[in-house]
Amino acid sequence: MILDTPKKVAFFLPNTFTALNMGCGFASIIFSWKGDFLSACTILLLGAIFDSVDGRVARMTGTQSQFGEQFDSLSDLISFGAAPSFMAYNYFLADYGRLGIVVAFIYLLCGALRLARFNANITKVSSDYFQGLPIPGAALGLIGYVLIHLEIESLRTVKVISIAYVLFYSFLMISNIPFNSFKNSNWVKKYKKAVFFIILLIIGLVISYTKYMVVTLITTYVAFSLIYFFKNKGKFEHIFEWSNDNEDEEDS
Template sequence: MPDSERRRIGGIPLRAFAPNAITILALCSGLTGVRFAIDGEWAAAITMIIVAGVLDGMDGRIARLLRAQSKFGAELDSLSDVIAFGVAPAMILFFWSLDEAPKFGWTAALALAVCCALRLARFNSRMDADFQPHKSAGFMTGIPAPAGAGLSFVPVYLWLVTDNDLFRQWYVVMPWALGIAMLMISAIPTYSWSSIRLRRSWRIFALAGVGLFGAAMVTAPWWTLLAVCALYMIALPFGLASYAKVRRRG
């Protein structure tokens, strides 16, 4: 009996349901961040976007682990990413700062959401392409949506740790948000998890680093996120150099 007929008669196995449920939770986390932003609870709003990012990192891996990948799941994941890492961050930044801009505040917020959608549309349109030079070399094109959302909140992190209203001014937030939006739709090669390799001798140190990172996120989350964002931005030119090196090797 074909698999499609078996699914129609016997229903959908639970293992195929789990990844999509996690994706829905990520979507709901992003929208809940907007709800907290409306109430002025900025730390909670950012936390919900971070939770969405963690869930987004889990759903695809769980789908592959359970062999539950599907076209429906891929489409749902993209829609969730647009909302959780494009629309939600744009609205949070608008409520937090950009609504004070005399002009173009909403336009800057829209740019972040639109560029996130464009990046995901480009990614989906190339999934079945025979030639993807960045992907074949282990790189991504532009910064991914979750990373873009996290980077867009750098002024909020700085405001939370310093309580300096300078970081909340629209003329600081607007160019930063526009810059991150441009990076999302840019063609620069960026590191992906598949391009990172750990030596066996570094495995224990890496595990210890993960533990320390978790402790830092609990005790000083905003400083930790600032450090992660700084390291990511520093890694961008190294990604360009690494990709150029791979290209030269043929």
């Protein structure tokens, strides 16, 4: 079937945003290599915006495809896996020699495993919760950590904490801890105007106080998610188990 021109543009558009996201990741690696960490962080934040747009554009235009999903994952691995890993190594971990290399690689490996698990279970996981911290969230954790260190020089004397910090976000990605996606939140649906105002306020604060707000937002999200999970552990005990599905497949 030959697609008409408008349809071709519709299929091309979301993949364009995905490619722009990948380009931001590549540019961030170059900036990190040159020691320009502020630009490396800023361009990754732009990549995160492109990443949030491509899926929405695909749904709006009805052009979701398996190709688009795989392309998006490959792009995310570069922008939110390789680029933050390389940046964290150059800024925090290079002084630790082989240990620093291993820690940076563990983050990249966990990011790849997170994306592979997401793709494998995409039809099984409830859209209400993410299985483990999404890789863009982990990347924001590293980006915010670098930005706050660029702003507060006294933090640079305690680089050893960065090893634990990077490992913490690495293992959050491959954990079974549920992180709320807010896609079907009743509270969000009930208070749409308030949510819209909060989003605008957050955007304004991020633009005005980027170096403080990125780490504040992701830390708040992770902290509240962990607290909610441990206080309601029984509720989520079997949320990511699909033994019945697996047994049905074996029987067939």
